[in-house]
Amino acid sequence: MTKKLIVIGAGMASGRMLEHLIxxxxxxxxxxxxxxxxxxxxxxxxxSPVLSGEKxxxxxxxxxxxxxxxxxxxxxxxxxxxxxxxxxxxxxGENGALPYDKLVIATGSNPFIIPLPGxxxxxxxxxxxxxxxxxMMALGxxxxxVVIGGGLLGLEAAAGMAARGTEVDVVHIMGHLMERxxxxxxxxxxxxxxxxxxxxxxxKANSKQILSDDNGHVRALQLDDGTExxxxxLVMAVGIRPSTALGxxxxxxxxxxxxxxxxxxxxNPDVLALGxxxxxxxxxxxxxxxxxxxxxxxxxxxxxxxxxxxxxxVATKLKVxxxxxxxxxxxxxxxxxxxxxxxxxxxxxxxxLILEGNRLIGAVMYGDTADGAWFHGLIKDxxxxxxxRETLIFGPAYQGGxxxxxxxxxxxxPRDAEICGCNGVxxxxxxxxxxxxxxxxxxxxxKTKASASCGTCTGLVEQILSATLGDAFVIPAAQSxxxxxxxxxxxxxxxxxxxxxxxxxxxxxxLGWTTRNGCHVCRPAVNFxxxxxxxxxxxxxxxxRFVNERNHANIQKDGTYSVMPRMWGGMTTxxxxxxxxxxxxxxxxxxxxxxxxxxxxxxxxxxxxxGIWHDLNEAGMVSGHAYTKGLRTVKTCVGSExxxxxxxxxxxxxxxLERRLWGSWTPHKVKLGVSxxxxxxxxxxxxxxxxxxxxxxxxxxxxxxxxxDVKETERLVDVPTEEEAMEWTVAxxxxxxxxxxxLDRPYKWVAKVGLDWVKxxxxxxxxxxxxxxxxDLSQSVYQKDPWAEQAKPEVARxxxxxxxxxxxxxx
Amino acid sequence: xNWIDIGHIDDIPLRGARLVKTPVGCVAIFRTAExxxxxxxxxxxxxxxxxxxGILHGQKVTCPLHNWVFDLNTGEAQGADEGRIxxxxxxxxxxxxxxxxxxxxxxxxx
Ligand code: SRM
Ligand SMILES: Cc1cc2nc3c(=O)[nH]c(=O)nc-3n(C[C@H](O)[C@H](O)[C@H](O)COP(=O)(O)OP(=O)(O)OC[C@H]3O[C@@H](n4cnc5c(N)ncnc54)[C@H](O)[C@@H]3O)c2cc1C
Ligand code: SF4
Ligand code: FES
Numbered sequence: 024m025t026k027k028l029i030v031i032g033a034g035m036a037s038g039r040m041l042e043h044l045i046x047x048x049x050x051x052x053x054x055x056x057x058x059x060x061x062x063x064x065x066x067x068x069x070x071s072p073v074l075s076g077e078k079x080x081x082x083x084x085x086x087x088x089x090x091x092x093x094x095x096x097x098x099x100x101x102x103x104x105x106x107x108x109x110x111x112x113x114x115x116g117e118n119g120a121l122p123y124d125k126l127v128i129a130t131g132s133n134p135f136i137i138p139l140p141g142x143x144x145x146x147x148x149x150x151x152x153x154x155x156x157x158x159m160m161a162l163g164x165x166x167x168x169v170v171i172g173g174g175l176l177g178l179e180a181a182a183g184m185a186a187r188g189t190e191v192d193v194v195h196i197m198g199h200l201m202e203r204x205x206x207x208x209x210x211x212x213x214x215x216x217x218x219x220x221x222x223x224x225x226x227k228a229n230s231k232q233i234l235s236d237d238n239g240h241v242r243a244l245q246l247d248d249g250t251e252x253x254x255x256x257l258v259m260a261v262g263i264r265p266s267t268a269l270g271x272x273x274x275x276x277x278x279x280x281x282x283x284x285x286x287x288x289x290x291n292p293d294v295l296a297l298g299x300x301x302x303x304x305x306x307x308x309x310x311x312x313x314x315x316x317x318x319x320x321x322x323x324x325x326x327x328x329x330x331x332x333x334x335x336x337v338a339t340k341l342k343v344x345x346x347x348x349x350x351x352x353x354x355x356x357x358x359x360x361x362x363x364x365x366x367x368x369x370x371x372x373x374x375x376l377i378l379e380g381n382r383l384i385g386a387v388m389y390g391d392t393a394d395g396a397w398f399h400g401l402i403k404d405x406x407x408x409x410x411x412r413e414t415l416i417f418g419p420a421y422q423g424g425x426x427x428x429x430x431x432x433x434x435x436x437p438r439d440a441e442i443c444g445c446n447g448v449x450x451x452x453x454x455x456x457x458x459x460x461x462x463x464x465x466x467x468x469x470k471t472k473a474s475a476s477c478g479t480c481t482g483l484v485e486q487i488l489s490a491t492l493g494d495a496f497v498i499p500a501a502q503s504x505x506x507x508x509x510x511x512x513x514x515x516x517x518x519x520x521x522x523x524x525x526x527x528x529x530x531x532x533x534l535g536w537t538t539r540n541g542c543h544v545c546r547p548a549v550n551f552x553x554x555x556x557x558x559x560x561x562x563x564x565x566x567x568r569f570v571n572e573r574n575h576a577n578i579q580k581d582g583t584y585s586v587m588p589r590m591w592g593g594m595t596t597x598x599x600x601x602x603x604x605x606x607x608x609x610x611x612x613x614x615x616x617x618x619x620x621x622x623x624x625x626x627x628x629x630x631x632x633x634g635i636w637h638d639l640n641e642a643g644m645v646s647g648h649a650y651t652k653g654l655r656t657v658k659t660c661v662g663s664e665x666x667x668x669x670x671x672x673x674x675x676x677x678x679x680l681e682r683r684l685w686g687s688w689t690p691h692k693v694k695l696g697v698s699x700x701x702x703x704x705x706x707x708x709x710x711x712x713x714x715x716x717x718x719x720x721x722x723x724x725x726x727x728x729x730x731x732d733v734k735e736t737e738r739l740v741d742v743p744t745e746e747e748a749m750e751w752t753v754a755x756x757x758x759x760x761x762x763x764x765x766l767d768r769p770y771k772w773v774a775k776v777g778l779d780w781v782k783x784x785x786x787x788x789x790x791x792x793x794x795x796x797x798x799d800l801s802q803s804v805y806q807k808d809p810w811a812e813q814a815k816p817e818v819a820r821x822x823x824x825x826x827x828x829x830x831x832x833x834x
Numbered sequence: 835x836n837w838i839d840i841g842h843i844d845d846i847p848l849r850g851a852r853l854v855k856t857p858v859g860c861v862a863i864f865r866t867a868e869x870x871x872x873x874x875x876x877x878x879x880x881x882x883x884x885x886x887x888g889i890l891h892g893q894k895v896t897c898p899l900h901n902w903v904f905d906l907n908t909g910e911a912q913g914a915d916e917g918r919i920x921x922x923x924x925x926x927x928x929x930x931x932x933x934x935x936x937x938x939x940x941x942x943x944x
Contacts, residue, residue, distance in 0.1 A: 197868075198868075202868060207868075360907065361893075361907075362892060362893070538892055539891075539892050540849070540891055540892065541891055542889075542891040542892075542894075542896070543888070543889040543891060543896035543901065543903070546889065546891060547889070564849075565847070565850075566847055566849035566850050566890065567849075567889070568889075569889070569898065570884075570887035570888070570898035573887070574887065578884075578898060578899070580899075582882070582883075582884050821847070821852070824852065824853040824854055824855050824860070825840055825841045825845055825846070825852035825853060825854050825863060826840040826841060826854045826855070826933075827854070827855040828838065828840075828854060828855060828857065828933075828935065828940055829855050829856060829857055
């Protein structure tokens with residue numbers, strides 16, 4: 024008599040298994056197939072194309088009624104199995120019981136639902152089956168949806184709905200999309216593509232609760248920070264859990280999944296299992312490729328043939344049109360690895376290979392994934408790639424081939440990208456001028472005025488000349504920022520502005536960086552450029568700063584730190600002095616009066632920093648920023664308050680300037696001086712900005728130096744009032760912040776752009792005002808005492824070791 | 835090997851480092867990517883700069899005092915500089931950071 028086989032679940036895995044089994048021996052078993060969904064096997068992967076409208080449901084059905092009938096499979100669709108009795112070998116469905124000789128469990132997995140308040144409201148769905156897909160398709164234009172989860176499923180859901188005109192917000196808890204499959208760079212490109220499709224992406228976003236309308240239907244998702252994202256439908260795609268309940272109740276061995284051996288047999292010899300519900304050698308599964316291997320093995324086991332399931336590296340693709348990504352193998356975790364990075368900003372391509380010794384162990388690609396299968400092969404076969412190391416990243420077609428194009432970033436610019444900020448000249452105008460005969464820099468300048476003012480865009484204009492004229496134009500060698508790029512600081516600054524690059528990842532990718540995340544030379548510079556240009560969008564990255572700026576104190580030769588509170592304009596009080604004295608005593612610091620009119624506490628241990636800051640904060644003092652590329656000191660003299668020669672209140676002006684400017688980040692440090700008369704006791708004439716008071720008002724000098732170079736300031740302007748002196752000073756500093764190369768003091772920067780250009784720019788009252796406004800906007804974010812922030816207990820922990828293993832060793 | 839749990843991955847800022855005191859001295863745990871950590875001596879062979887305070891880039895660290903660069907895989911100084919820092923086995927188990935106790939001079943398990 025034919026043996027009875029019951030299969031629970033008509034999904035991807037069991038479908039493939041039945042094909043193998045029946046192909047090999049149609050008469051081996053009398054088969055009954057249960058499925059909770061009221062239909063047979065369809066291609067679940069293809070739900071996304073159905074959602075987006077690229078396919079219909081009919082096109083993705085793999086086994087229709089005729090298929091089952093021809094093969095004599097008894098279908099009990101729309102009927103859930105509720106119990107398994109392994110002792111008596113009986114399965115109970117909703118419509119009755121049935122005995123088996125062999126049983127196959129293929130129940131797949133259950134979508135995980137975060138138990139947020141409101142998760143059970145109507146209008147909150149997972150993304151797993153046709154019903155879910157239809158709910159999303161029903162929305163259409165004019166409606167809004169929120170997707171929680173920026174992984175594979177969530178993004179396919181978002182893109183599918185967006186393709187039907189629904190407005191979609193994606194909320195993702197991690198720093199970048201698909202973080203399990205992609206690195207930050209590829210995550211950035213993916214986000215860019217989705218944004219271009221009109222999808223709003225919120226990363227690092229924590230969901231708080233789901234809100235309902237008067238009818239008890241979902242109305243909005245509320246985030247931790249209070250933001251409400253309105254929606255008519257909320258899709259949760261945050262992960263899956265193997266569907267193991269049946270197996271567990273039947274007494275089978277279950278960990279995260281139903282445990283199976285290499286033959287796909289569970290802890291009971293007559294019960295087999297496959298698909299997302301199983302656990303094999305500690306692993307569970309979420310992609311279809313390994314399930315197909317399981318299907319093959321399970322069919323053989325049922326037929327009494329020897330076969331073993333072996334896990335292999337799987338590769339990921341995202342089925343969203345226009346988002347071409349590929350990832351395989353291991354691209355994070357572990358030691359002994361080496362990266363090869365290739366970026367082509369013009370085509371929006373990013374590729375990264377991860378090597379361990381002579382083997383390729385991981386690959387991440389975006390934009391051009393044609394070589395994905397080839398790389399996947401190298402990974403799976405553990406091929407020795409030593410011979411092709413140099414050209415590996417160019418794929419099989421290029422073996423022996425091309426190098427990265429240093430001009431790719433400029434070539435990639437659109438015609439309306441602004442090249443010359445001073446004169447508002449776009450790339451297209453420059454190209455047109457060149458095509459009309461302007462064959463060198465001088466001619467382009469004459470014709471378009473590009474690079475004719477401050478000159479910082481000269482490098483870009485030259486690159487456009489070269490890109491347009493080819494070999495006919497030779498670019499004079501400009502110094503690049505570092506080995507990670509061929510662009511100069513000035514080019515990078517210009518492109519960050521004109522391309523509106525607002526994150527480090529955007530800079531690395533769009534400007535074709537050759538490393539994963541820069542180096543100690545370029546990253547601090549790029550971090551500064553981004554925060555100076557986009558104070559509201561970009562968040563300062565402490566890990567891109569030198570130790571002093573990260574620890575808010577100067578590191579000393581012995582690894583201790585010096586602590587210097589601000590002493591506004593060099594003025595202090597007995598109370599402040601007492602607090603400083605107490606702190607010095609408490610933390611064993613050496614006390615020194617600095618050349619900048621304030622007091623330095625030297626030799627403080629790192630662990631003590633939060634404590635000493637806290638004490639100084641209590642006495643009303645804030646960080647003196649003696650460690651920053653930012654405002655340092657404003658040196659003043661006693662001025663008209665006390666001095667018999669004083670013409671104005673130089674102390675008061677100095678204090679006002681320091682209060683206005685403190686906390687701002689600048690390309691290099693900035694020091695000011697205000698002297699009450701031309702005797703110049705505050706040494707104002709060798710400062711970055713030095714003001715000398717005279718009877719008729721204020722003489723503002725800039726670009727002085729008294730460090731490695733000594734140079735007298737040059738007169739910027741004479742103004743009659745204190746307000747104007749403030750306005751010109753702030754505007755000058757903002758101009759410096761927006762234009763100078765990182766680590767150029769103002770005197771170096773002014774020498775490059777010319778004092779005339781600076782004067783001309785600032786003489787325009789509207790421009791001056793705009794600069795002041797932009798400075799104040801930046802200060803609204805950055806003018807805060809870092810000590811107060813760092814002294815908070817949760818932050819202060821970072822100043823202590825993570826663990827102490829010496830204590831236990833002593834036991 | 836004697837894997838000792840020393841903390842959660844998020845205790846270390848991305849592209850930052852934290853110290854662990856051990857019988858062989860201060861060991862710096864570097865987090866170079868979301869889920870990528872290295873362990874090496876905190877002390878620069880040049881003039882004893884604290885490497886945990888350096889800037890991390892790729893899988894390298896730059897010493898905060900005079901910019902020597904070390905590859906965290908091998909511990910070797912890069913470029914013209916010559917020297918090496920000790921590296922220690924460390925791995926991630928989910929979100930937990932595990933350091934090899936034996937390599938850092940601890941005989942028995944905690
Ligand atoms: C503490 C102080 C010396 C003192 O005991 O008086 C000092 C100490 C340092 N100076 Fe200075 N400078 C100090 C006033 C000066 C002055 C005089 C002044 O500000 O009136 C100058 C000349 C003016 C100028 O800024 O150009 C000065 C020109 C420099 C330079 C050269 C800058 C240049 O552009 O040429 C450096 C190097 C650098 O910044 O790259 C420097 C760098 C340093 C550093 C931060 C070196 C470092 O990176 O570790 C020193 C920290 C020592 C430590 O262990 O804490 N220090 N330094 C002074 C702090 C003033 C304050 O209250 O903030
Ligand atoms: C929208 C979407 C897109 C995807 N895209 C990809 C992709 O591009 N690439 C890729 O590799 N993978 C993709 N996947 C994952 C892939 O579809 C799954 O890995 C695969 O379907 C799992 O197969 P399975 O047979 O284990 O489970 P399923 O296909 O889920 O089948 C399980 C079946 O069992 C039924 N069932 C459960 N419990 C019972 C019960 N008690 N009684 C009766 N029946 C029951 C369920 O109703 C279901 O029909 C995608 C998944 C989704 C949802
Ligand atoms: S002059 Fe400045 S940098 Fe030089 S030793 Fe003195 S404090 Fe240090
Ligand atoms: S101490 Fe590290 S480079 Fe000098």
